Amino acid sequence: MQHEFTIQVSPETAANPNQLKYQVSKKNKIPLEEIKHIQILKRSIDARQRAIKINLKINVFVNEVYAEAPIQLPIYPDVSNASEIIIVGAGPAGLFAALRSIELGFKPIVLERGKDVRARRRDLKAINRDHIVNEDSNYCFGEGGAGTYSDGKLYTRSKKRGDVHRILKLLVGFGATDQILVEAHPHIGTNKLPDIIASIRKKIIECGGVIHFETRVTDFEIKNNEINGVTLQDGSKILTNKVILATGHSARDIFELLYKKKVAIEAKPFALGVRVEHSQQLIDQIQYKCEVRGPYLPPSPYSIVKQVGGRGMYSFCMCPGGVIAPCATKPGEVVTNGWSPSKRDQPTSNSGIVVELRLDDFKEYAKYGPLAAMYFQKNIEQQAWRVGGETQKVPAQRLLDMTQGKVSTHLPDTSYKPGLTSADMSTVFPEFIHKTLQYGFKAFDKSMRGYLTNEAVVHAPESRTSSPVRIPRDWKTLEHTQVKGLYPCGEGAGYAGGIISAAIDGEKCAEACVKK
Numbered sequence: 001m002q003h004e005f006t007i008q009v010s011p012e013t014a015a016n017p018n019q020l021k022y023q024v025s026k027k028n029k030i031p032l033e034e035i036k037h038i039q040i041l042k043r044s045i046d047a048r049q050r051a052i053k054i055n056l057k058i059n060v061f062v063n064e065v066y067a068e069a070p071i072q073l074p075i076y077p078d079v080s081n082a083s084e085i086i087i088v089g090a091g092p093a094g095l096f097a098a099l100r101s102i103e104l105g106f107k108p109i110v111l112e113r114g115k116d117v118r119a120r121r122r123d124l125k126a127i128n129r130d131h132i133v134n135e136d137s138n139y140c141f142g143e144g145g146a147g148t149y150s151d152g153k154l155y156t157r158s159k160k161r162g163d164v165h166r167i168l169k170l171l172v173g174f175g176a177t178d179q180i181l182v183e184a185h186p187h188i189g190t191n192k193l194p195d196i197i198a199s200i201r202k203k204i205i206e207c208g209g210v211i212h213f214e215t216r217v218t219d220f221e222i223k224n225n226e227i228n229g230v231t232l233q234d235g236s237k238i239l240t241n242k243v244i245l246a247t248g249h250s251a252r253d254i255f256e257l258l259y260k261k262k263v264a265i266e267a268k269p270f271a272l273g274v275r276v277e278h279s280q281q282l283i284d285q286i287q288y289k290c291e292v293r294g295p296y297l298p299p300s301p302y303s304i305v306k307q308v309g310g311r312g313m314y315s316f317c318m319c320p321g322g323v324i325a326p327c328a329t330k331p332g333e334v335v336t337n338g339w340s341p342s343k344r345d346q347p348t349s350n351s352g353i354v355v356e357l358r359l360d361d362f363k364e365y366a367k368y369g370p371l372a373a374m375y376f377q378k379n380i381e382q383q384a385w386r387v388g389g390e391t392q393k394v395p396a397q398r399l400l401d402m403t404q405g406k407v408s409t410h411l412p413d414t415s416y417k418p419g420l421t422s423a424d425m426s427t428v429f430p431e432f433i434h435k436t437l438q439y440g441f442k443a444f445d446k447s448m449r450g451y452l453t454n455e456a457v458v459h460a461p462e463s464r465t466s467s468p469v470r471i472p473r474d475w476k477t478l479e480h481t482q483v484k485g486l487y488p489c490g491e492g493a494g495y496a497g498g499i500i501s502a503a504i505d506g507e508k509c510a511e512a513c514v515k516k
């Protein structure tokens with residue numbers, strides 16, 4: 001017999017199967033010897049009280065033996081000779097579009113400007129160590145897209161999420177830990193993601209799909225409002241009437257190209273700010289209300305939202321036990337984001353802290369039409385590069401100093417490898433963003449006492465939070481509103497935010513493409 005329960009236990013009990021069994025037996029009056037197995041279905045931490053609790057949803061096997069059912073991947077047929085779908089971009093959207101195409105009997109041809117996960121590492125080293133940004137291979141571009149060298153958080157704020165569990169199960173099938181199916185806030189970690197991405201690639205190729213790395217799409221062949229093919233950087237063309245465009249939010253050349261070709265695109269509001277780094281120990285102390293985090297608790301995340309002068313200011317992509325990464329995609333700009341290893345065992349935590357922007361904030365850039373928000377973003381990244389000293393060093397300021405408008409005389413160590421230049425954030429951001437950040441951080445401290453400290457450092461800018469452009473599509477067919485056969489997909493097109501929602505959108509676009 002099986003019984004499903006929810007139970008609240010101490011972190012130690014949650015980590016110890018025998019203790020848990022005892023608690024379950026006592027609370028539910030089931031004789032201990034009759035409990036054959038406890039399967040954890042969901043786990044979350046309740047840190048609201050001083051005595052932290054773990055909420056568990058469990059399936060108790062009473063006098064019944066538990067037989068573990070390994071996660072099965074779908075049956076992927078051989079599609080070597082099937083009809084082709086061109087997929088531009090091998091981020092989560094592109095890769096999951098490719099897998100779904102195969103599942104539905106179509107042959108994906110994936111075109112990716114960057115390198116495979118392994119070759120990509122050399123270019124990441126070059127940014128970190130030598131300040132050299134390769135425009136095709138960096139933290140945003142390359143196999144697995146922007147998600148490969150990330151924290152690999154697998155949850156989404158979006159209400160229109162779709163089948164999150166299906167994507168999680170696929171990730172487990174390709175090598176992720178099955179704990180991501182259980183945790184309320186699952187994550188994978190930078191050290192594990194590349195192998196998972198590589199096994200997705202292996203499967204695509206094994207089934208007859210094709211992936212071309214170092215293959216940048218530079219033009220679209222469009223006739224009578226229908227896609228006819230794509231042009232690659234070497235001038236060669238691939239003719240096709242189905243293109244899934246999953247190039248991510250950093251592919252500015254694609255946005256420029258669409259605009260030049262008069263293919264409809266729209267400016268899209270996004271959010272922008274700084275990435276702040278604290279010691280993980282301080283965040284643990286604030287969140288867990290204790291001096292030292294116990295052995296059974298993970299490094300604590302945080303999530304915070306405030307309204308400041310009528311604008312939202314919130315934490316974004318928080319990485320406990322993580323590192324700040326240089327995420328520029330072109331020389332002459334600096335961009336920050338964060339990653340963590342699977343154990344989240346670095347001594348620092350970091351989070352984007354961003355201010356909500358609206359379309360009328362981009363008025364000064366109106367001459368760029370639908371690219372106004374993108375130019376606003378680019379301008380701040382270039383300004384930060386100049387203030388930082390025209391390398392990959394970023395402008396930085398101690399947090400309290402920033403709120404008080406003081407330049408920091410000395411900056412502490414940072415996890416951001418290229419290094420810091422002490423600067424006044426008012427020289428990087430327009431006044432309304434700077435002021436919102438100054439007030440907002442004070443408001444944050446009211447919710448998280450001790451957060452506003454000079455031991456924390458802000459790094460600028462955190463600017464690639466979501467796409468500054470939307471590529472409009474028909475809500476039913478998912479085709480571009482004007483160009484038939486073109487499927488704007490994933491985060492770059494404005495239909496996803498994060499790994500999971502991009503993967504879901506990739507699958508949806510493949511389904512729509514196949515239906516056509």
Ligand code: FAD
Pocket residue numbers: 088089090091092093094111112113114136139140141142143144145146147148149150151152153154155215216217218246247248249250251254317325327337338339489490491492496497498499500502
């Ligand atoms: P992308 O991942 O951006 O992929 C687009 C791909 O298209 C890229 O590989 C690019 O090289 C390729 N491309 C672009 N232009 C062309 C062209 N012209 N021709 C051919 N190929 C092209 N999200 C989370 O959910 N959790 C996290 O923990 C998280 N952490 C992150 C940490 C970092 C450092 C970064 C940079 C991002 C992080 N994100 C995280 C965001 C997440 O990675 C993105 O939301 C997600 O990858 C978007 O997927 P996508 O497939 O739509 O686009």
